[in-house]
Amino acid sequence: MEEAEVEEQKQTAAVHRSKGVVYGNGRPLDYKTCPYHSTFRKPVLVTKCCYTSILMAFWFLFDHHFLKNSTHRPDPDTPRTYPSGWDLVQQPHVWCSNLYGYEITSPPTLRKRKASWKSNPHHTLEPYIELVSEKLKMLCKEGLVFLAQNYFNTTVAGILSITILVLVSKVWWRQRRKNVGGIPGYLGLPFVGETFSFLSANNSTKGCYHFVRLRRLWHGRWFKTRLFGKIHVFVPSAEGAKAIFSNDFVQFNKGYVKSMGDAVGEKSLLCVSHENHRRIRRLLADPFSMTSLSKFVKEFDDMLSKRLKKLVKDGKSFVLLDFSMKITFDSMCNMLMSLRDESTLRQIEKDCTAVSDAMLSFPFMIPGTRYYKGIKARNRLMERFREIISRRRRGEESPEDFLQSMLRRDSYPSNEKLDDSEIMDNLLTLIIAGQTTTAAAMMWSIKFLDENREAQERLREEQLSILGKKEHGELLTLEDLNKMSYGSKVVKETLRMSNVLLWFPRVALGDCRLEGFEIKEGWHVNIDATCIHYDPDLYKDPMQFNPSRFDEIQKPYSFIPFGSGPRTCLGVNMAKLTMLVFLHRMTGGYKWTVDDPDPCLEKKAHIPRLRSGCPITLKTL
Numbered sequence: 001m002e003e004a005e006v007e008e009q010k011q012t013a014a015v016h017r018s019k020g021v022v023y024g025n026g027r028p029l030d031y032k033t034c035p036y037h038s039t040f041r042k043p044v045l046v047t048k049c050c051y052t053s054i055l056m057a058f059w060f061l062f063d064h065h066f067l068k069n070s071t072h073r074p075d076p077d078t079p080r081t082y083p084s085g086w087d088l089v090q091q092p093h094v095w096c097s098n099l100y101g102y103e104i105t106s107p108p109t110l111r112k113r114k115a116s117w118k119s120n121p122h123h124t125l126e127p128y129i130e131l132v133s134e135k136l137k138m139l140c141k142e143g144l145v146f147l148a149q150n151y152f153n154t155t156v157a158g159i160l161s162i163t164i165l166v167l168v169s170k171v172w173w174r175q176r177r178k179n180v181g182g183i184p185g186y187l188g189l190p191f192v193g194e195t196f197s198f199l200s201a202n203n204s205t206k207g208c209y210h211f212v213r214l215r216r217l218w219h220g221r222w223f224k225t226r227l228f229g230k231i232h233v234f235v236p237s238a239e240g241a242k243a244i245f246s247n248d249f250v251q252f253n254k255g256y257v258k259s260m261g262d263a264v265g266e267k268s269l270l271c272v273s274h275e276n277h278r279r280i281r282r283l284l285a286d287p288f289s290m291t292s293l294s295k296f297v298k299e300f301d302d303m304l305s306k307r308l309k310k311l312v313k314d315g316k317s318f319v320l321l322d323f324s325m326k327i328t329f330d331s332m333c334n335m336l337m338s339l340r341d342e343s344t345l346r347q348i349e350k351d352c353t354a355v356s357d358a359m360l361s362f363p364f365m366i367p368g369t370r371y372y373k374g375i376k377a378r379n380r381l382m383e384r385f386r387e388i389i390s391r392r393r394r395g396e397e398s399p400e401d402f403l404q405s406m407l408r409r410d411s412y413p414s415n416e417k418l419d420d421s422e423i424m425d426n427l428l429t430l431i432i433a434g435q436t437t438t439a440a441a442m443m444w445s446i447k448f449l450d451e452n453r454e455a456q457e458r459l460r461e462e463q464l465s466i467l468g469k470k471e472h473g474e475l476l477t478l479e480d481l482n483k484m485s486y487g488s489k490v491v492k493e494t495l496r497m498s499n500v501l502l503w504f505p506r507v508a509l510g511d512c513r514l515e516g517f518e519i520k521e522g523w524h525v526n527i528d529a530t531c532i533h534y535d536p537d538l539y540k541d542p543m544q545f546n547p548s549r550f551d552e553i554q555k556p557y558s559f560i561p562f563g564s565g566p567r568t569c570l571g572v573n574m575a576k577l578t579m580l581v582f583l584h585r586m587t588g589g590y591k592w593t594v595d596d597p598d599p600c601l602e603k604k605a606h607i608p609r610l611r612s613g614c615p616i617t618l619k620t621l
């Protein structure tokens with residue numbers, strides 16, 4: 001791209017930033033190619049009006065021209081049948097044209113119809129001419145032609161005015177609703193709303209956030225839409241996020257669909273009521289505290305070092321996303337249930353993927369559907385977890401892991417322990433909530449560092465200095481990770497830019513106001529973390545990968561990749577530690593080349609991930 005072009009693009013971007021345009025997923029909106037970049041809702045309608053008028057005018061002139069200039073007279077000997085009055089009403093065009101006594105040659109649709117009439121000997125075009133000539137005998141020819149011309153022009157004028165009226169009233173109606181309802185936006189038809197646009201964005205390589213990005217361009221920072229029959233408001237500000245997070249469970253609650261509850265289980269942290277949530281979360285939290293995770297750090301480091309060594313020895317390109325999905329899954333199953341057998345792990349992973357796919361599907365138990373497969377997979381998983389729990393209760397095995405720490409509470413009072421179904425549902429929840437998110441973040445960290453060599457070299461320097469103080473082959477400890485100050489900033493900047501969870505959904509439990517905007521009971525409010533993380537007022541040059549921006553303390557609720565409040569991510573520490581260990585091994589021991597720079601996102605993925613999975617080749621330093 002030429003320098004002038006780049007400059008122009010930057011200026012356009014600056015204008016859009018000042019209007020509150022959001023760039024999601026670490027990928028800028030391409031101003032050169034995006035057909036919508038300067039298009040707002042109203043101009044779209046005005047343009048539609050103009051196009052329609054021009055088309056109608058063309059049709060009128062075209063038709064008139066052919067009527068007047070046609071020399072093709074109908075064959076008077078063709079067999080005739082007479083049309084009914086209704087046929088005549090449906091074909092005023094034919095009627096008008098025949099008043100001139102000539103065959104119709106336009107518009108194309110009529111030509112097609114004429115062909116079909118001809119193929120049917122009992123229904124030809126000629127009867128119209130016969131009818132007209134009969135009428136002509138009865139009426140004064142000049143008078144009728146005058147009438148017909150008037151009728152033709154009136155029809156065209158009528159259609160034109162109705163079209164323009166409909167479009168103008170649409171603009172007016174939209175404008176009126178903006179003022180009355182408070183939050184701008186387009187709700188579309190009942191139930192359907194903009195669901196199809198959302199699904200189409202989700203099914204494209206721009207990712208589902210593209211849907212949000214476009215609406216923000218059209219309506220402004222705050223907007224509402226209707227998806228799957230529910231009204232959704234996208235909350236774009238740190239202040240809005242604060243208001244929702246600090247009223248979680250009071251004014252807002254996490255809305256979950258039936259398929260989600262069926263897939264992960266009704267005792268899952270994601271689905272339980274307020275009281276149960278507090279108790280389950282308290283009991284689950286301990287194994288995820290920073291101090292309890294030191295064993296996890298060592299085991300993950302060991303697993304990662306061995307796998308990377310093997311890959312570099314092979315010297316082949318490998319898909320980073322696949323690698324990170326597998327290693328996060330294996331390390332989590334090891335930490336939760338001490339599962340290490342390869343074939344068992346792969347079966348469980350397959351079932352967990354099926355459950356995860358079923359979470360946002362239509363809940364109909366029809367064989368072959370995602371929901372059906374997910375429920376079957378869930379049943380298999382529950383059976384497996386039940387077996388493991390029974391073996392432990394019989395004392396056949398008792399490894400030190402998350403599950404064992406839960407079972408140790410068996411003799412505690414009921415509010416101090418989890419029952420079996422609570423343990424099993426939450427084991428599944430933890431695996432599903434932890435695997436895809438952490439794996440995607442790991443992939444993005446490498447992609448961003450690859451595009452920002454300065455940051456990569458600075459991180460490498462820090463990691464080599466930590467590595468230099470350790471024995472050869474010695475595993476990382478929590479203390480080592482605490483020394484990685486630049487590494488932590490790289491992790492933060494990766495999470496800010498990648499927005500692994502694009503927005504956090506809640507449902508309003510009653511009518512309320514957010515930053516002066518009216519929210520009705522039952523509306524879905526989505527805390528738009530992506531918009532907040534790309535807000536130029538909160539982050540200077542938000543498109544720039546710059547870990548050093550975290551030298552400064554962030555404003556409250558401006559950095560929320562793990563959410564906030566009573567529902568903050570339970571695995572926040574685990575995720576950060578996993579990423580730090582990963583970055584340490586990748587930059588401290590290796591260099592890499594990204595083998596496919598394709599920036600497109602994976603289709604139908606709720607978590608933004610590269611379609612290519614980011615294939616890389618490793619080389620030892």
Ligand code: HEM
Pocket residue numbers: 254269270281332429430431433434435437438441495500501504505560561562563564566567568569570571572574575
């Ligand atoms: C980079 C990785 C991760 C990111 C970005 C992430 C992000 C989040 C966010 C934003 C939420 C809150 C959503 C909301 O408020 O609606 C959340 C919740 C949760 N996360 Fe994570 N997460 C990550 C990794 C993990 C890991 C590794 C685990 C567990 C092993 C985990 C387990 C959970 C659970 C159980 C919840 C539900 C908490 C509740 O409702 O009380 N996450 N995560």
